[in-house]
Amino acid sequence: MRTTFDAAQTVMNPDLYRLQPYPFQKLAALFSAVTPNPDYRAISLSIGEPRHATPQFIKDALINNLGGLANYPTTAGSAELRGAIADWLARRYGIPTPDFKTQVLPVNGSREALFAFAQTVIDRTQPNPAVICPNPFYQIYEGAALLGGATPYFLNNLPEEDFALNFAQLPEAVWQRTQLIYVCSPGNPTGRVMPLSEWKTLFEMSDRYGFVIASDECYSEIYFDEAPLGVLQAAQRLGRSDYRNLVVFSSLSKRSNVPGMRSGFVAGDAKLIEKFTLYRTYHGSAMNPAIQAASTAAWNDEAHVAENRRLYAEKFARVTAILKDVLPVTLPDAAFYLWIRTPIADTAFALTLYRDYNVTVLPGSYLARSSQGLNPGENFVRLALVASIEETTEAAQRIAKFMSKL
Numbered sequence: 001m002r003t004t005f006d007a008a009q010t011v012m013n014p015d016l017y018r019l020q021p022y023p024f025q026k027l028a029a030l031f032s033a034v035t036p037n038p039d040y041r042a043i044s045l046s047i048g049e050p051r052h053a054t055p056q057f058i059k060d061a062l063i064n065n066l067g068g069l070a071n072y073p074t075t076a077g078s079a080e081l082r083g084a085i086a087d088w089l090a091r092r093y094g095i096p097t098p099d100f101k102t103q104v105l106p107v108n109g110s111r112e113a114l115f116a117f118a119q120t121v122i123d124r125t126q127p128n129p130a131v132i133c134p135n136p137f138y139q140i141y142e143g144a145a146l147l148g149g150a151t152p153y154f155l156n157n158l159p160e161e162d163f164a165l166n167f168a169q170l171p172e173a174v175w176q177r178t179q180l181i182y183v184c185s186p187g188n189p190t191g192r193v194m195p196l197s198e199w200k201t202l203f204e205m206s207d208r209y210g211f212v213i214a215s216d217e218c219y220s221e222i223y224f225d226e227a228p229l230g231v232l233q234a235a236q237r238l239g240r241s242d243y244r245n246l247v248v249f250s251s252l253s254k255r256s257n258v259p260g261m262r263s264g265f266v267a268g269d270a271k272l273i274e275k276f277t278l279y280r281t282y283h284g285s286a287m288n289p290a291i292q293a294a295s296t297a298a299w300n301d302e303a304h305v306a307e308n309r310r311l312y313a314e315k316f317a318r319v320t321a322i323l324k325d326v327l328p329v330t331l332p333d334a335a336f337y338l339w340i341r342t343p344i345a346d347t348a349f350a351l352t353l354y355r356d357y358n359v360t361v362l363p364g365s366y367l368a369r370s371s372q373g374l375n376p377g378e379n380f381v382r383l384a385l386v387a388s389i390e391e392t393t394e395a396a397q398r399i400a401k402f403m404s405k406l
Contacts, residue, residue: 018146022139023366030347030363031354040358043395045383047362048188048337052257052311052386055304061297062261068289075281077106081292084299085265092220093233096241102270103243105277106287106295109262110218110251111140113276113284114182117247117266118144120279121180121212130174132181134165136189136367136377138216141182150179154371159341163190165198167205169372175209184216186228189339189367189382191219191332199234206245212272213246218264219335221255221305224313228334232268243268247276254336255305256298263287263295312336315385315392322396326403338383339364343406346379352406357398 021029027046036042076082082100089104090097098104107113122129122145131145135154145152153174157163165183167175183202185194206213215231231248235241251264266276287295298304316331319338323329327340342349346363353359364380385392 013147015147015149019143020139023362026366027350027360027362030351031360034351034355036354036358037356038358040398042358042360043387043391043398044360045362045385045387045392045395046360048254048384048386050254050257050259050336050386051388052308054257055298055301057301057304058256058258058294058298062290062294065290065293068293071289073286073289073292075284075286076277077287078289078292078296081106081287081296081299084296085267088299089232089267092227093230093236095232095236098232098267099270103273104265104267105273105280106263106265106292107249107280108264108285108287109253110216110249110264112262113249113264113266114138114140114214114216115144115147116279116283117214117249117276118148118150118180119283120276121214121272122148122150123179124149126177126179128177129179130177132170132174132178132211134182134184134187135369135371136364137182137369138184138188139367142369145180153178154369156371156374156376157187157190157192158376163187163192165194165202167201175205178209178211180212180214181206182214182216183231184219185231186217186219186223186332186334188216188219188335189337189362189364189377189380191335191337191339193223193228193333194234196229196234196237199229199231200238203235203238203240203246211245215246215248217248218251218254220250222309222312222336223334224309224316224331243270245269245272247272252295252298255308257308258294258298261291261294263291263298311389312385315389318389318393319383319385319396322393322400326400336385338385340381340383342379342381343403344379346377346381349381353399353402357402359395359398359402 082104086098086100129150131150133141247268253259320329350363362382364377368377
């Protein structure tokens with residue numbers, strides 16, 4: 001069901017009519033007539049909101065810099081924050097330090113930036129511009145395309161293809177019209193990391209068709225073994241040191257457990273950063289000075305990130321050990337999601353689990369669109385292992401019990 005408006009009473013951007021309800025609205029509607037079993041306390045694994053404790057040093061930096069609220073911040077952010085981000089990129093990916101003045105822009109979280117960036121890139125004067133998204137996907141990509149006046153097309157991430165981006169799914173005519181492609185690595189919800197070979201193909205296609213690559217890497221610091229390859233790192237390895245036609249989006253929300261701070265960055269092609277900065281001068285609010293100071297402290301520290309990974313690794317180890325005999329669980333490359341195929345329809349699985357055991361998971365079909373004759377999220381559910389070790393373990397035990405009776 002699409003969002004509807006009373007056109008007789010309100011004049012609105014007609015593209016708003018094209019937006020779909022958010023996955024959590026769909027989930028609320030699914031559960032609306034159901035009362036969960038009162039014998040169990042509620043445990044939610046549906047929303048990817050980090051719930052580990054915010055490190056104290058970040059709180060202290062925020063408090064100690066509240067005096068900055070007396071000044072208007074600049075859209076570009078402080079030199080200290082941009083420099084800290086550039087230095088982190090160099091350390092994390094083993095690349096030359098980006099020019100913080102021209103290649104880095106702090107933003108109020110990656111969500112806002114992922115949406116706004118499309119408005120900078122899409123050229124409405126061209127006939128029927130196209131934006132490519134992975135499928136399943138973060139719904140912001142679709143909304144950004146629609147409100148930018150473009151048509152979204154989807155690349156189904158299928159288990160039989162290791163959830164890869166199969167570029168052959170779309171015809172030449174679509175690629176000819178493509179102006180922007182969103183990719184997410186590590187992926188939401190699959191947790192897959194794009195290999196260098198896939199980046200190479202994507203770069204070659206960008207050169208051929210002229211589209212911009214927007215790489216969403218907000219889960220890059222939650223991994224279990226090898227640190228995920230990033231787009232700037234891949235570009236350097238493939239001789240694209242100017243980062244032409246590509247930008248990366250990242251955030252402190254998952255890395256540092258500060259989703260409420262709304263702090264992230266965009267980095268890459270200096271020409272694109274310049275245009276995006278101009279756009280945000282009119283559209284985006286500048287980051288709170290106290291948050292800039294706290295963000296600088298967060299990007300400069302890695303010890304708390306390693307501890308964050310340790311907590312996730314412990315949860316994944318416990319949960320997969322409990323579920324492995326009843327569901328086809330596979331440890332993702334990275335991120336804090338389990339993407340699990342269900343033995344019954346994903347919506348029925350989620351509804352029954354909620355009703356009988358008071359555990360909330362997200363049906364995979366709510367994260368995807370029907371494309372090329374199928375919805376690649378159907379018969380999958382996404383589990384976000386963001387709660388405490390105790391809660392996630394208890395949730396896994398209830399799911400195992402549910403499966404034993406199913």
